[in-house]
Amino acid sequence: MAKRKTVQVEKEVPFHTFTVEQVAEHFSTNIHEGLSSQEAAERLKKYGSNELQGNGGVKWYKVLWRQLANVLVVILLIATILSFATKDFAEGAVILVIIIMNAAIGFWQEYNAEQTMEALRNMSSPTAKVIRDENRTTVPNNQVVPGDIMIFEDGDVIGADCRLVETFNLETDEALLTGESLPVQKNLDVIEKEDEPLGDRLNVVFSSTTVVKGRAKGIVIGTGMKTQIGQIATSLMNVDSSETTPLQKRLNKMAYFIFLAAIILVIIVFAVHKFKYSNEVAIYAISVAIAMIPEGLVAVVTLTMAFGVRRMAQVKAIVRRLSSLESLGAVTNICSDKTGTLTQSKMVAVRMWLPGDGYYRITGTGFDPDGEIYQQGEMNGASESNAQEQLVVNDEGSNHFLRTLQAASLCNMAELRKTTRPQSHGEWSAIGDPTEIALQVLAYKAGVPKPELLSQGFKLIAEFPFDSSVKRMSVLYQAPEQQDGTGGHFIFLKGATERVIGCCTRYRNGDNEILLSEESNEKGSMDRKAFETMITEKLDILADKGLRVLTLAYRRFEAAPGTDLVHDLVREEVEQDMTFLGLVGIYDPPRAESRPAVLQCYDAGIRVHMLTGDHPATAAAIAKEVAIIPSDVPTKGNPLIMTAGQFDSMSDEEVDKLIELPRVVARCSPNTKVKMIAALHRRNLFAAMTGDGVNDSPSLKTADVGIAMGQSGSDVAKQAADIVLTDDNFATIVHAVAEGRRIFANIQKFISHLLSTNVAEIVVLIVGLAIKDDDGQAVFPMSAVQILFLNMITSSPPAMGLGLEPASESNMHEPPRSAKQGLFSREVIMDTFVYGLAMGALCFSVFCVVLFGFEGGETGSSCNREYSEACEGVFRARATAYASLTLLLLAHAINCRSFRASSWSFKNLKTLRHNKMLWMSLVIGALVVIPCIYIPGLNRSVFKHTGISYEWGFVIAALVLFILFSDLYKFIKRRTMKPLTVRAASELEMERMRTFMSQHTQNDSVMETKP
Template sequence: DKTGTLTQNKMTVEKVFLNEKLTDSADATLSLKDKIAQIMVLNNDTKFQGNELAGDPTETALVSFYLNQAQPVQQFINDHKRLAEIPFDSERKLMSTYNQMADGNIIMTMKGAPDQLLERASQIQDGDQVRPMTDEDKQLISRTNHDLATQALRVLGFAYRNVDQVPTELTSAAQEHDMIFVGLIGMIDPERPEVAQAVAEAKSAGIKSIMITGDHQDTAQAIAKRLGILGRGDNPGGKVINGAQLDELSDAQFDKEVTDISVYARVAPEHKVRIVKAWQKQGKVVAMTGDGVNDAPALKTADIGVGMGITGTEVSKEASDMVLADDNFATIVTAVKAGRKVFANIQKSLQYLLSANLGEVLTLFVMTMMGWQILAPVQILWINLVTDTFPAIALGVEPAEPGIMKRKPRGRTSNFLSGGIMTNILYQGFFEGFITLAVYAFAITNPVHASDALAHADALTMAYATLGLIQLFHAFNSKTIHESIFRVGLFKNKFFNWALLGSAILLIGTIVIPGFNNMFHVTELTASQWLVVVFAGFMIVVVSEVVKYIQRHISHK
């Protein structure tokens, strides 16, 4: 929903079309004696709260236009009481009021979409005179409306007629006719400066941005091009349709064309629900933004309803799954990036923990089946404590990987073990177990001591050290699922660095610090034995880098 999310929701008057002339607002000399000025401030629901204005940004901008010229707007409104009104609705896109004038007459004012207003006007204000509206007048007004709209301006038309009394039947069909056209106002709601970049980033992340607005079709197209939702030139890269055209499409036709439509203009609330459902039929995950009461059905229907924290009604917030504190589209993209980082970090921690524990289980299982001496319970508990705790927590706070917003969306069926994670867990766990058993077998067949008891004690110590160190080396692998660890930066995460250093000291300390040998059933290792242990542990990095390279090569084909 464009207003306030893609734009700043701070309307200002830019152009004035009056007496067949188009001028900049700064050059327009208007006062409350002019009919267009009277309509702009009387046909208006803006409330004065001290020095602040409260209400719809479009209407507050109309009042501000005259307040900025030091004109007594509030006094004028108080002196010309509103007697009745035909409220604005999204179908006809018009609002009419009845106000008491100083001369005792009653004026019916109208403001709204120029195309709708023109259908109800039969006369035109030409200076101080009122004359019948000609086809040339209508063509000029329509052409001016189009020109302003293509400049990304929101255009409002203004008309009036004098009445003897307030009618009893206050309906559009009964009263909104034979109006006197006065002029047009072109207003701009500047786009948020960060949105264009956010739209581009969302696109690179596989997220398609669809703009829905109540603006004129030309205005919507101009804004969408400036924001990058539509391409520039003759190939905009997406269709622009309005609510009336959408109504003409059957559900079957719309389902076929929905993926080609990027901008919806002049839409009604029920159109938003239809748009959401059409995209869901395509198997897509749909997020919908909205702030009004009428947006609640679409927010509820969407997979992710996004309410507005500043301008949103309580109804829209209650119907939403999340609320934007700043009403800014760029915040949605930031949230997507944060969500991807959190998801990836959980995957990293799971891959690390499950593969490491699988390696331990396989080591103990094979040792038992082979009739070998197995690691002591205190050794297994200590390895779990120092290798599972700190590194796993540190992986959970890894910064976002480079290019995380260039990955394709995971899809509805994705889980924490998809995307090759389960395959990685299995081969890494088996490799860790295999390397640990290989070091044990090597130490048994190549003893440093002649005594069998010492040889077995050394072999168990080397297996214990290898099983611990290979998991710490593997923590580096887990910093990224598929990319090379040398691309993401080995030492960027300071918490991770301290966690691994602390874990390594706690593990190695049980072997090299006097007094711990008997407690942990280990022996002092020679330099050559430590070399074997470190080399064996580092092999998990080599193997993982090779496998990641193969995975990337296959996925790019």
Template sequence: MTSSHVVAIFQQPTDVVIAALNSDMSHGLTTVEAHRRHRQYGANELDAEPPIPAWRTFLAQFQNVLVIVLLIAAAISLVVWLYEREQALPYEAIVIVAIVLLNGILGFIQEARAARAVAALRALAAAEASVIRNGETVRIAATELVPGDILLIEEGATIPADGRVIQSIALHTLEASLTGESLPVSKDTDPLTTAASLGDRSNMLFSGTTASYGRGRMVVTATGMQTEMGKIAGLLRQTTSERTPLQRELDRTGKWLGIVVIGMAVIMIGTILLLEEVRDVKTIVAVLILGVALAVAAVPEGLPTIVTAVLALGVQRMARRKAIIRKLPAVETLGSASIIASDKTGTLTRNEMTVRTIVTASGRVEIVGIGYGPSGELRQTDDASSTEAMRSEVTATLSAANRANNAVVLERDGRWTILGDPTEGALIVAAQKAGLTEETLTARFPRVGEVPFSSERKLMSTVHTDSTHPERLLVFTKGAPDVLLNQCTAEWVEHAPRRLSEERRATLRTLNEQLAGEGLRIIGIASRVLPRDALDQAHALNDELEHDLVLLGFVGMIDPPRDEAKAAITRAKMAGIRSIMITGDHPKTAMAIAMELGIAGTTAAVTGAEVESLSEEALRTLVQECSVYARVNPEHKLRLVKALQQNGAVVAMTGDGVNDAPALKAADIGVAMGITGTDVSKEAADMILADDNFATIVAAVEEGRAIFVNIQKFLFFLLSSNIGEVLTMFGGVVLASVLGLSAGNDAIIVPLLATQILWINLVTDGTPALALGLEPANAAVMHQPPRPHGSSVIPRGMWIRILVVGVIMAVGTLLVLDAALPGGLIHGSQTMEYGRTMAFTTLMLFQMYNVFNARSYTQSAFSHPFQNPWLWGAVTMSLVLHMMVITVPVLQRAFSTVSLTARDWLTCLLVASIVLWVRELDKVGQRHRLRGTQGEHRGTTTNTETDHSG
């Protein structure tokens, strides 16, 4: 719709508006018509920022200063070659440019992959709307809304389009984002008689605003850029690129390492120029290329790209496990979570009320089976006085409970669901388990009237005819037991009513309290017989019917805990994570579920009122001990989060309502419910549970820890390998005379050429590092306490091992080079070209061994060696490419290499394996140390993937 249409709409009656849009309030649009309008009006979304062209993303890979300097040096090398023409082709310039291009291509691919992953996550977290299509209520993506759609609005929902209110049940909206009005705005259906500003259009709803109270319906009048919010879409399109603490730390590490390496490169260049007395331009250019190549190879400028790719791929894994991450920092924070504060209903429990017990005059019956499926059976307890009497009383109780009921139980795609109140649905399911089918009861007891439930009476009654006794009417009543007992004068015993004595009434009240103490929700069921003409009397269909009732029985029900929740809580406890229940439910119900799940500690449940009465200091003391909070409102949740954080905890908090948003924002990880959660809570959260399941939170913590550990793995690999390259080059230049590098005819004597260093950087860094980021999660990550929030990603112990591995690589490579050349520490007789090929191969193989070292901090490299096929693929590719470089003639000329014999390869393999055996010995010591440390705390757990402090 155009804006001119919108101006007139709020001045017209609802039926005129709906007719003008060719829609229908009851049936909505047809699917065919909705698709036609979608093609006409487009998707209901604001115009996005134009995507960055691929060519610009590709060119951005070459904006690094060192890469630009390298390309300039390659250009100078090309000019020198054109001038001297000593070789058939400018091999050095060609190789440098080719390697830089390949690096750029790999970076471009990684960025594109990360962008696709983030886009996929946005699609998973896309908003949905409830609309009427073809006469049925369906959930569709908000982007599919079209003008004319009839949209259902619930409290807490974000309005996804502009529309005219056609039904309002105490509907209020928050419009501050559009009009600046800070208070909720009441909405009605009455047309306005005069023109009005946005803030005064009381019968219109606007995209981007929020329903804060009540419910209603609207007919969509404008979508996408035609909405009022679309007119100021520039404000909504402002997005900021959020850098995680991890990425910021890696930036600092990269800059620090870059300064050190560049300093070493400058020293190396200066040493070569002074010692070799270089004078000609060609040699000076070669030395400069060498220094820049070393800096490019050593500085991990690709770290942010790899980190982003690994985070994005890991987040996609979380999404497959029903945890949708909205903000990348949440991935890091998950690894530090020390407390999960969860709601009860639907998260720790199934959100499927289930009848567990029925108590009648003759005793108690337990009902087996959970959920809304009718499978299950009734089991009589030992205290039942008579099986026949028990069966009669239970049948009467469940028949009445089924009839005084407005819910519907449906099976869809093999899954049983409830339309209506879950408590009423549970009563229907219980009747089905007792063999009382809906068809049979409906045929015998047709309904002729109803006295609806009210919060004042706490009762609901329905009136029925009885096909077996046409002369009478039956009143079936259910409600709060204490209230219902006051309206009962008799109790159904076997096949007839028996008058209630005061002693029996007191016994029943005690019984009600006992059942409630078991955490059950108790519903009382009663009935009454009336003459057939009772409804013909004036004012008969009201609460006057709820007198002189006959008590049939008490029904105890509970929302049973999820089976997987108990296992998840146990896993969380093993991981050093404390689980807390925060619910609005009754304290006794909360404690019963908490006891069953293993959450409850030594203290009883604390109510929200008690939380409110405590001082900040007292609350901080309380939250250290208490793990169950009941009758809590959202304001109390916020206080609890802050108290936990003040004690140093990293808190993951769940929420689903509008008022939960402050607590979700305040928590270190706000977790919104994907099924029952409001749009406001989802917007405030860092993570959305697609299945509203507590076990999913624990699974996300495991993935978050695994992602962080994998990042540490490839950091260890990259930094130790790069330091090995730097020390090889620097040591070779500084110790040239000791190692015999002064022998030969080269104008400059260095261990490896610039092209060889760049090639190692290309084939052994990026791909294996990314493969390490795809390592499967190790069960050991959930056997360790949470990582301290804000702790360094590269702690001191890890730096020490990085340096040790780098030194081993450099020493081994230089000794292989020395052994090939005349003079030096180890006498050899080969050419410089052969010696460099041996050193080139040894350094590459060092890094291949090192990538397997990096798979685990404590576990042997030989433990589950084939667990990560991506790693084997990356290593195989690196080996094949290296073999091509030293065997294919054209590549031999380009990289100044020669072919190696099998014995040469064996020598390189054996020397390079030193780094593997040294790390294996170190890991044995680490495992021994961890056994001792963990034995003091938790017994015999031996593995860790997160402790790099060593």
């Protein structure tokens, strides 16, 4: 692996461990008065402006230089110069066109109008509200300095990292930094651990994150490159993105070898002529050099990549760099984010538990309320798969069930609506907090949506919004009068289980309300401790499924006469004496395609790791659902499941001693992901990293293949990545890997074809040195124009067709290529020389048979330059050799479609029709031989050959012999070489993980169990 630059990030001060007073003292600021304008100006000079620094935009000339600074291109330039020097303008012009075409295609594909740092800069808020000179004022965001007292409200983009000093119901969206799908509730509590993950630093807000709810005030602790997003920018600036891919390295090595071999062959040509220079010798030497150089290789590789880009776009993967496409085929490990990649990034209520009624299962995904609710009961230890279920139809559930759904519907500010625009096809959309949206969708499925309840007469009187200090929300509603005279007012409450239970004095069991007492022997009641134990057991069952659990409660409210229900209510008095209703389990469901995609990765010998900022229990549960780890293994003590704190605390040596790297790492920071990629590289593994947030961009850069999400992904992630998925679907990665493997296999096929052509030409030309004319000069068995025409016109189009071959059936059932295995595997090298020697021998044989067997062996004088009666035999033999090699090359293109299987069976020939480019190039290549041989002037003056007649019999004979030989050769390979395919490995991989975890499970827990 190439060396990567080490990212140097200055150690940050752990302000989250400071009290507010300590932070204020550190920055010499006043919480109430803020900084003075003079002090702010001085700090602006000291700390610099609050903006991200970059390396500048993309330079077009650098991109163009990368296209030209290629060893094979340099060799072609040398050949061009030599051709012009010897006045062979046709050859020089053709080769020059090849160079220009290749550079233009590569430049157009790789050039990017925007640069990663530009996207980072644009994410900052343009203005900020701060306290200066004891007054609240708005300043440009780039003028904010450390020590400023910043104010932010609902909807604001936070302009700098801040230690909170005052909050009111503050929630921020930090998904771009942490990957956490839910808004984070902030507070002022001091955190003791210095290395606390970003997602758990609840007393700090970060630059470029957004305020979802509430308002707050904070002391600026970091600006510009000193913010968390600035550290990511620093990482991106220091990552070496100039590394060449394995394909580039191998092509460069091949170019050096070809260059050396060409020089040796040129020396051989001059040595045979006793180093006496003449134009004849120089032209022959150039012809040999041209025969050695696969002129079409660079163009064919580039165009094959370009066609691959188009195919990738069809499967919704946009390739930003041509050179990285082939790297997909070598991927051994995929490090994937969870939120929005493996999951849908939409919170959904999937389970519910009500005392007396038992469990409920809710179907459906996203915002669509068309799902159904099934009552499962308590199941009595039975597995969920064989539990007896009963469909709950609309609002026909028990009174307990309906009251619970009323609480979910009314204690809720989210809105659900069906779009009416024609292009939306009636899709459902939602506005509000993700958890409230999930509850509202549940209410719709149960037939009690909020709009319908409001239309029935429910009227909102008062609301106590969610507060992070109490972790609950309550609402007071006036209920409609019923036929039995009931109605009045109700309080509905939802929140964290431990905070809601503390407000409850009874619980609902069916239609009965049972009092909770402190005494276990009180008649008609239940011991509170026993109740809490029961709830904890149910909570654990839901938590083990990776669900975030909300608790619902209610009570009938009767206010004292004369009470103002809007202004006189006290929250502590309202949220008491509640009746417990039930638990609702919510989670971000995995995509339907994720599990099959992960299993297909295992079949292809690729291991999947989940690195997410989410909670460990949630991450582990999703990992089991999508088959990253087996579903039947314990979570506690699992060595394949770690938190970022555990993984980051390990030294590189400790990580390298691990038998298996963790498959799940939760609460990840940007450095955690980079560290995982580095650990994989030290094991000589080829890593792909997927992600969508800004926090993913350093690892996207560091990984061998960076894959960003196009829909949910930030601009930064897209710019940092090599490939962007337009559908954000993990399954698309599998298609991309398959396409990468197909492309690499096809590159091997057409390289074998092109190099076999060169070997055949070299055999003919070098052996042909033995044939001398009357002047003692070597007779060209093939002319320079013939060679160039074969290389560019005859050989290159079929090679390009081979680049478009569909994937083989075993494509995704083979292990990834090892880092040491290059384009030139032992089999490819063997095929190149075996087929090349066979074609060269047959071609030279027909040349000799015609010249010496039928034309008397007369070689004439100056037959390499012009036609004469004495050169008739040479010209006819040369035409025969040219026609033979043309048809042999075309037949060899069919051979190269498969390394082992017979290419001439009816089944394989039938599939040829699916590759239009290949069969058209074969037909056209065969037809072009006719005008080249028979058009007067063109044949004798340009190609240095003449028309033939009986010689076609030798051409056909050579073709038949080659086909028979190639099928015999493949038959021997099938019998003697190891099969290419392997059997499906997904079940073997799952069993291997089970065995490993059973042998290495730790006694202590490696993760928390409750979200």
